[in-house]
Amino acid sequence: MSKLQTKIPINTWVVASWDEYIQAIEEPQLEKAKGYYYNGQLRIEMSPVGSDHASDHAIMIFAVTLFATIKGIPLNGQDNCTLRKTGVQESQPDVSYYIGENADVIPSETSIINLDQCPPPDLVIEIANTSLSDDIGQKRLLYEDLGVAEYWVVDVVNIRIIAFTITSAGGSQRITESQVLPGLAISVLVEALERSRQENQSLVGAWLLSQFQQ
Template identity: 55%
Template sequence: MIAIKDKLTTDTWVTATWNEFIQIAEDPAYQKARCYYHNGQMRIETMAVGPDNANDNGIIYLAVNLFCAFKGIPHRGLVNCSYRKTGVRESQPDISYYLRERVQSAPTGSSVVDLDQFLPPNLASEIADTTLSDDKGEKRLLYEELKVDEYWIVDVQKAKVLAFEILADGGSRRIYQSQALPELAISVLEEALERSRQPDQSQVATWLVSQFQQV
């Protein structure tokens, strides 16, 4: 394991056993890193989050919360929560949501969510600045296998949202209106991201409310 740590390259996929991944993920040196494991490889993300990345994370979280509140949809939103299928895979989406009846069995506590005991979230979102290619590739496969209902990729540089419905028989397909949150158009999220690029964001929530009142 020492050899792995000495040659570990972060922010890319590295071949590793599950035990090697766990030792790295639980190492205090990587306490603030985001950890993924899939198909015999691990990815330890240590890149700092810039203002645009942090902004978009907050806007997506705000938009989903407002939409659910207006539509009376039970929801539980989690930021940077880790989900683990022991020996198989682990992911840590920027934002994840348990929706409707699944809220009642949503995990609580301070530990990594054990997917042998809990259902996965309905919705997972990755905020992609420098990680866009990976979020569209390996991580998309990871979330397909995780069996979330829907996966969003927020392209920070273009203020775009790539939304995918995870299909029951495998794979995923691009969608332009949320299936997990019916009546929520992906274009509304993109417009909110564009509006949030202004120094004063005070009008973004007001605009979102006006949109959600119309659907």
């Protein structure tokens, strides 16, 4: 662990044991960082501070919750919550959701979702500004192995959403409409993000409401 204690590289995958990963994320200076562990490697990401990243994050949470509310789909979301398979894998996605029959599966006051005891989320969303290649690469493999049902990557720079459904065999394929939120077209979410570059979020929200009520 000596090398990691000297300087923990940021925004890159580093070979490490599980114990070294836990020690790394418990460093006081990394209190606000996001941690990932997969395939014997750790990755530490510092929280983005850009306005577009933060805005896209907020709009995605609002849009998914609004759609589920209007359509009567049970749903509970987690913002930057830790998903852990002890000794094997860990992630802190920007947003994750338990949907339908899984909506109430996570007890209140849970600090870390233990995937040895709980099912994985139905939907995971990563907001990618500088981390796009990793989000559609190594992290996608991580979420395939965790067994999430659906994975979206929001490309902040190019204003697009790359959405995947994950099969029971562990692979993934691109989708244009959500499978876990039936009827939700990815293109509508993309247009909401595009509108947010010119309009305030109240106007974007009113537009989403009109789309979801059709």
